[in-house]
Amino acid sequence: MSVVEVQGLSKQYDPPTGVLAVDDVSFTIERGEVFSLLGPNGAGKSTTISMLSCLLRPSGGDATVDGHSVIGVVPQDIAIYPDMTARENLVFWGRMYGLAGAELKGRVDEVLELISLVDRQKDRVDKYSGGMKRRVNIGVALLHRPRILYLDEPTVGVDPQSRRSILDGILALRDQGMTVLYTTHYMAEAQELSDRIGIIDHGKMIALGTHAELVKIVGEEARVDVTVDRALDGMVERWKGLRGVSKASVEEDRAELLVEDANEVLPRLFEEAAQGGSRITSVNVSEPNLELVFLHLTGRALRE
Amino acid sequence: MTKVWAIAWKDLRSTMRNVPALVMMLVAPLALAGLLGFAFGGGDSFEIAATKVALASEDVQPAADASGEEAPPLAGDTLTGILTSEGLKDVLEVTQVKDAAAARSRVDDGDAAVAVIVPRDFTAALYGSGGTRTAVELYVNPTQEFGTAITDSVVSQALLGFNGARAAAMAAAAMAGGGHDEAAQAAAAAFVQSGGVSGALVLTDRAPGAGDDKGEEASAIGLVLAGMMIFFMFFGASNVARTILTEDQDGTLPRMMTTPTPTGTILGGKFTSVFLTVAAQMVVLLLGGRVLFGIDWGSLDIVTVLTVVTAAVASGLALLVISVVRTPGQAGSIGAGVYLVLALLGGNFTGTATTAGTYATVQGFTPNGPLLRGWDAAMRGGDLADVAPDLVVPLAFGVAFFAVAVWRFRRRYA
Numbered sequence: 001m002s003v004v005e006v007q008g009l010s011k012q013y014d015p016p017t018g019v020l021a022v023d024d025v026s027f028t029i030e031r032g033e034v035f036s037l038l039g040p041n042g043a044g045k046s047t048t049i050s051m052l053s054c055l056l057r058p059s060g061g062d063a064t065v066d067g068h069s070v071i072g073v074v075p076q077d078i079a080i081y082p083d084m085t086a087r088e089n090l091v092f093w094g095r096m097y098g099l100a101g102a103e104l105k106g107r108v109d110e111v112l113e114l115i116s117l118v119d120r121q122k123d124r125v126d127k128y129s130g131g132m133k134r135r136v137n138i139g140v141a142l143l144h145r146p147r148i149l150y151l152d153e154p155t156v157g158v159d160p161q162s163r164r165s166i167l168d169g170i171l172a173l174r175d176q177g178m179t180v181l182y183t184t185h186y187m188a189e190a191q192e193l194s195d196r197i198g199i200i201d202h203g204k205m206i207a208l209g210t211h212a213e214l215v216k217i218v219g220e221e222a223r224v225d226v227t228v229d230r231a232l233d234g235m236v237e238r239w240k241g242l243r244g245v246s247k248a249s250v251e252e253d254r255a256e257l258l259v260e261d262a263n264e265v266l267p268r269l270f271e272e273a274a275q276g277g278s279r280i281t282s283v284n285v286s287e288p289n290l291e292l293v294f295l296h297l298t299g300r301a302l303r304e
Numbered sequence: 305m306t307k308v309w310a311i312a313w314k315d316l317r318s319t320m321r322n323v324p325a326l327v328m329m330l331v332a333p334l335a336l337a338g339l340l341g342f343a344f345g346g347g348d349s350f351e352i353a354a355t356k357v358a359l360a361s362e363d364v365q366p367a368a369d370a371s372g373e374e375a376p377p378l379a380g381d382t383l384t385g386i387l388t389s390e391g392l393k394d395v396l397e398v399t400q401v402k403d404a405a406a407a408r409s410r411v412d413d414g415d416a417a418v419a420v421i422v423p424r425d426f427t428a429a430l431y432g433s434g435g436t437r438t439a440v441e442l443y444v445n446p447t448q449e450f451g452t453a454i455t456d457s458v459v460s461q462a463l464l465g466f467n468g469a470r471a472a473a474m475a476a477a478a479m480a481g482g483g484h485d486e487a488a489q490a491a492a493a494a495f496v497q498s499g500g501v502s503g504a505l506v507l508t509d510r511a512p513g514a515g516d517d518k519g520e521e522a523s524a525i526g527l528v529l530a531g532m533m534i535f536f537m538f539f540g541a542s543n544v545a546r547t548i549l550t551e552d553q554d555g556t557l558p559r560m561m562t563t564p565t566p567t568g569t570i571l572g573g574k575f576t577s578v579f580l581t582v583a584a585q586m587v588v589l590l591l592g593g594r595v596l597f598g599i600d601w602g603s604l605d606i607v608t609v610l611t612v613v614t615a616a617v618a619s620g621l622a623l624l625v626i627s628v629v630r631t632p633g634q635a636g637s638i639g640a641g642v643y644l645v646l647a648l649l650g651g652n653f654t655g656t657a658t659t660a661g662t663y664a665t666v667q668g669f670t671p672n673g674p675l676l677r678g679w680d681a682a683m684r685g686g687d688l689a690d691v692a693p694d695l696v697v698p699l700a701f702g703v704a705f706f707a708v709a710v711w712r713f714r715r716r717y718a
Contacts, residue, residue: 053562073562079555081314083321095310096563140559 003148003179004029004052009061011047011203021047023203024061029148034170034180036190038290039200040302045183046076048200049152052181065148072146076153076183078137082126086117086136089125090143097144107143114169115139131162138166148179155189167193187290187302199294206297215288218296221246221258224265225284228255228273235278242268251301254282258292307565311573312580315544319581322543329540329585334592337529354397355451358416359387360407361400366428379430379466380422383440386462387420395454408443417448418455430470523683526599530679531652533589534614534672538643541582541622546635548574548626548713567717571710578622583615602682606691610678617671617698620705621646627712651676671701 004027011022022044029035037045050056052063053073065071080089090108099107112118115135125133138154151170155163170193174180184190190197191211199207199214207214228235236255240248244265247258259265262285273280286292294302319325363380388398399416401407407419421441429438440459444452548571551557560570590607593599601607625639647653650672667673678694 055558055561071562073559075555075559077555079559081318081556083318084314092310092314093559093563095307096560096565098564100306 001031002028003031003066004035004181005062005064006048006052007062009048009051009063010059011044011051011056012059015059021203022051022058025200025203025205026061027198027205027208029179029181030195031179032174032177033195034174034182034193036194036197037181037183037200038185038187038190038197038294038302039183040185040300043185043200044203045185045200046152047203049073049150049181049183053150070147072141072144072149074138074141074149074151074154076156078133080125080133080136080140083124085122085124086112086128086139087121089136090139093140094143099144107145111139111142114142116165129159129162131158131165134158134162134166138169142173146178148181149173150181152183153185154182155184155186185302187294191290197290199290199297201294201298207293211290214290214293218258218288218292219246219260221260221288221292222262223286223288223292223295224257224259224262224269225251225282225286226255226257226269226280227253227282228278228280230278235273235276238272238276239269242272244268256295258296307569308573308576311560311570312577315547315574315577316581316584318547319544325540325543329536329543330588330592333529333532333536333589334596337525337532337593338597340525340528354393354395355418355448355454356416357387357396357398357455358407358410358419359384359398359400359422360402360404360419361422361426362403362424363422363426364424366425366432379427383422383426383459383462383466387458392458396458404441404443411443411445414445417445417451419443420455420459430466523597523599525597526593526601526683527655527676527680529589529593529597529599530676530683531647531655533586534618534650534675535643535647535652536589537582537585537614537618538621538639538646540585541578541618542625542635542639542643544578544581545574545619545622545626546632546639547577549629549632549635553632561717567714571713571717575619575623575706575709578619579615582618583611586611586615600683601679602685603687606682606686606688609688609695610675610682610691613678613695613698613702614675616702617675617705620702620709621671623709623713624705627709627716646670646672649673655680669697671698671705674698 006025006027009022009025010020012018012020025044025048027035037048039045047056051058052065053071081092084092087108090111091104094104094108109118112121115138117132117135117139120128120132125136128136134154138151141149141151155166158166167189170180170182174193180193182190182193194211196208196210197214198205207217226239232250232253232255236248236250239245239255239257242265244260245257246260247256249256257265257269266283266285269283270280291302294300319329361378361380361384363378365378384400386392387396388400399410401410404419404421407416407421410416411419419442421443423438423440425438426440440463442452442456442459444455446452548557551560557570561567590601590611594601621642622639625642626635629635629638649666650670651667652672655676667676674694674697678691678698681690681694684690
């Protein structure tokens with residue numbers, strides 16, 4: 001059963017000549033599902049979430065969400081009050097969500113426990129680390145026990161330990177039946193958290209499905225990154241013609257090849273390099289993943 | 305309403321934790337008022353410092369004549385008595401010295417602004433029948449024009465009285481003798497030509513003004529602080545109103561809009577916080593003025609009404625300015641310009657009691673000019689009937705400011 005239905009959603013800033021930030025995006029999110037929007041910076045992820053949060057009026061299309069009061073929104077930028085303590089922030093935002101009295105107090109205590117800030121609850125937020133601020137930012141969205149949670153790149157600028165803590169928290173919420181819309185430009189996060197992933201680029205949804213379904217787009221091919229001691233362009237042309245190599249291109253100082261079977265192709269690469277008078281200085285093999293899918297679909301890396 | 309109060313309380317608490325804002329809102333107006341009040345010499349009235357006078361009376365009794373009549377009282381002593389009388393103590397601070405040289409020396413040394421030197425033949429000239437003329441010398445410090453003018457005026461008044469008395473006495477003596485005394489006639493003519501004033505030296509009080517019949521007088525420092533209060537309340541209101549823009553930029557305002565809180569409630573909370581903050585600011589300043597400077601602001605009901613109206617005007621104006629700008633930076637620069645112009649036009653720095661003509665007319669059509677008049681009337685002991693006419697224009701401005709601000713914010717955050 002879908003709790004979020006998005007149909008042909010579009011947003012153009014300053015029409016008719018302004019930027020088309022979101023262009024005919026459609027997807028659904030099932031109850032209890034973690035759905036990720038994966039794309040590079042500027043792809044339209046935050047604009048999509050803003051429209052679903054009713055912060056931006058769409059230029060076109062339609063979005064249906066299962067009730068305004070059941071949504072919790074974690075914005076990308078930390079949106080809490082730095083001159084207030086964590087507790088004061090949670091109490092204030094709880095009131096904005098309609099909580100009061102003993103219910104509010106109890107829920108604030110629970111959320112402080114959830115975000116592991118009980119010991120620092122009376123410290124002002126401007127004294128917190130970035131990771132702690134992110135946790136309060138997330139905690140605010142959980143106060144009213146939402147059924148749907150929007151998280152807009154919640155791990156940006158966060159240390160690895162805090163990122164791990166946030167991801168574990170989201171997984172725990174999923175296990176409790178929370179429906180999650182998660183935006184990120186980190187492939188690993190989308191891969192780890194999501195039941196389904198929508199890949200978005202330049203405002204368009206270019207692929208949508210489970211991880212396994214998306215990876216099949218690029219087939220079973222692995223990516224091989226190779227560096228040599230001489231100019232690459234000539235070697236890449238030679239490698240393109242090798243059996244088992246479906247695609248070869250130069251990316252900065254290395255060659256990126258898509259191959260059917262890395263174990264079979266690697267010896268041929270070395271042989272061809274030797275015949276061409278070059279010496280391979282490094283080799284890296286990556287099994288099919290979403291980075292490859294994005295590269296295959298757009299010709300660009302996910303993080304440029 | 306709970307959400308409105310929650311938003312208002314959040315902003316009020318934030319202001320209380322913002323030390324620079326508190327300094328601007330509370331310390332600056334009290335400090336400025338105190339400095340200006342100190343510069344004008346105190347809190348009760350516009351006091352002019354008494355002029356320091358060195359008085360040397362060298363007057364001596366004239367030589368005894370053959371008639372055997374009792375010698376007249378020394379005119380120099382009479383003049384000394386006039387200059388050192390109780391009624392002139394606030395105007396002249398007289399130090400008597402032994403002779404003219406000592407008197408001049410005090411002026412030269414800066415210990416006195418004026419030396420009054422009564423000549424040796426002062427009594428002889430006054431009571432003599434030979435038409436002798438003499439003069440009281442004023443030895444002055446040319447930089448002390450104001451004090452010199454006062455002393456000159458007092459001494460001239462006194463001498464006029466002496467001359468008048470002399471002329472009258474001589475005329476009476478001539479008439480008693482059945483003859484026509486030329487000297488008496490000349491003295492009388494001189495007295496008449498001088499436009500003589502008779503009678504004791506009197507200082508005339510200023511003409512009665514509004515509220516004077518109640519026996520109250522607005523303190524100078526109170527008027528200064530009232531002007532400073534309103535001026536700094538503009539900035540206090542702006543400081544809180546500006547959080548609408550900073551919260552928009554920081555994301556907390558958009559986040560509030562993702563909660564089940566209507567936009568109207570959010571804006572209502574912000575408007576309430578602005579009003580409450582400047583009302584609290586005013587209360588603190590009123591109390592500060594009372595405690596630090598002894599200002600009597602007037603009766604509690606009038607002060608309450610004036611506080612509410614002043615806070616409404618200041619907060620409405622600040623919200624209007626915020627509603628037409630886009631960034632906190634713009635709010636700061638444009639707002640400061642608007643507040644300064646209104647303060648200059650409304651008389652926050654000059655007061656309203658001494659203005660006249662076109663300027664006074666313009667003052668009357670600003671939101672703050674009539675408010676200052678209202679505060680002035682309150683401090684003079686005025687009642688609601690005295691203050692009410694001065695509230696009409698500010699209230700109209702306050703309502704208009706709010707209305708336009710609401711309209712613009714609704715369009716922006718619809």
